[in-house]
Amino acid sequence: MSELVLDSVTVRRGAGPVISDVSLRVAGGEVLALVGPNGAGKTSLIESVSGVTAHSAGTMTLDGEPIDKLSRVTRARRGIVHIEQGRAVFPSLTVRENISLTARTAGELDAALTPFPELQKRIDAPTALLSGGEQQMVVLARAFAAKPRILLIDEMSLGLAPVVFMRLMPIVKSIADSGVGVLLVEQFTQLALGLAQEAVVVAGGRVSFQGTSEALQADPELLHRAYLGG
Numbered sequence: 625m626s627e628l629v630l631d632s633v634t635v636r637r638g639a640g641p642v643i644s645d646v647s648l649r650v651a652g653g654e655v656l657a658l659v660g661p662n663g664a665g666k667t668s669l670i671e672s673v674s675g676v677t678a679h680s681a682g683t684m685t686l687d688g689e690p691i692d693k694l695s696r697v698t699r700a701r702r703g704i705v706h707i708e709q710g711r712a713v714f715p716s717l718t719v720r721e722n723i724s725l726t727a728r729t730a731g732e733l734d735a736a737l738t739p740f741p742e743l744q745k746r747i748d749a750p751t752a753l754l755s756g757g758e759q760q761m762v763v764l765a766r767a768f769a770a771k772p773r774i775l776l777i778d779e780m781s782l783g784l785a786p787v788v789f790m791r792l793m794p795i796v797k798s799i800a801d802s803g804v805g806v807l808l809v810e811q812f813t814q815l816a817l818g819l820a821q822e823a824v825v826v827a828g829g830r831v832s833f834q835g836t837s838e839a840l841q842a843d844p845e846l847l848h849r850a851y852l853g854g
């Protein structure tokens with residue numbers, strides 16, 4: 625099983641640190657919810673894992689091997705797949721073409737489409753014509769076809785109605801169940817905690833809670849305190 629380990633990671637942006645001394649572990653087969661108030665540093669943290677942003681201190685390993693100095697492309701080749709905020713589809717390409725950016729064979733394309741009957745019906749439509757939820761399905765299918773070991777998901781729900789987002793959640797769970805470690809940044813805290821086994825709350829760039837998502841769900845006061853900085 626894959627394992628991503630962050631040890632005392634600090635990320636600087638502009639004048640100062642936006643992430644300070646964060647340690648966490650994501651194991652294959654599990655979902656870790658990374659939650660916290662707006663501006664807490666969640667995006668900065670997962671961007672540092674995929675290599676979009678450099679970290680200034682601390683270490684990161686994937687299956688025991690340092691990834692700190694690897695480029696974004698090399699990290700992606702090693703299986704760190706990042707679903708960035710917003711619907712990162714190529715709108716003028718068809719659904720098939722979007723997913724074929726990572727699915728190399730017809731079999732891989734079929735496998736990526738299996739959870740999405742609505743996409744199978746519109747496989748040759750320009751992605752721009754799909755609803756926001758369907759576009760997010762294209763993003764998920766493409767990420768799955770890239771054969772992730774660790775999947776970083778940044779606010780997939782942005783701009784989607786909760787009911788649409790809830791349709792995507794079981795698919796994220798099934799990706800984790802297939803052995804992928806999922807680091808899920810999500811503004812719908814309760815939905816994220818409902819899906820995740822483990823949770824980390826960051827506030828002001830620091831970890832204010834780390835433990836099981838069950839513990840956070842069971843204690844709204846604990847969650848409230850963590851959002852305020854612990």
Ligand SMILES: Nc1ncnc2c1ncn2[C@@H]1O[C@H](COP(=O)(O)OP(=O)(O)OP(=O)(O)O)[C@@H](O)[C@H]1O
Nearest residue numbers: 637638639642660661662663664665666667668669
């Ligand atoms: N390119 C940048 N240059 C300087 N500061 C930045 C940059 N991007 C983000 N920041 C700052 O870093 C801090 C953390 O932002 P980040 O987007 O990582 O937080 P977040 O927890 O993902 O927030 P949100 O939930 O609002 O997306 C914020 O204070 C933000 O203003």
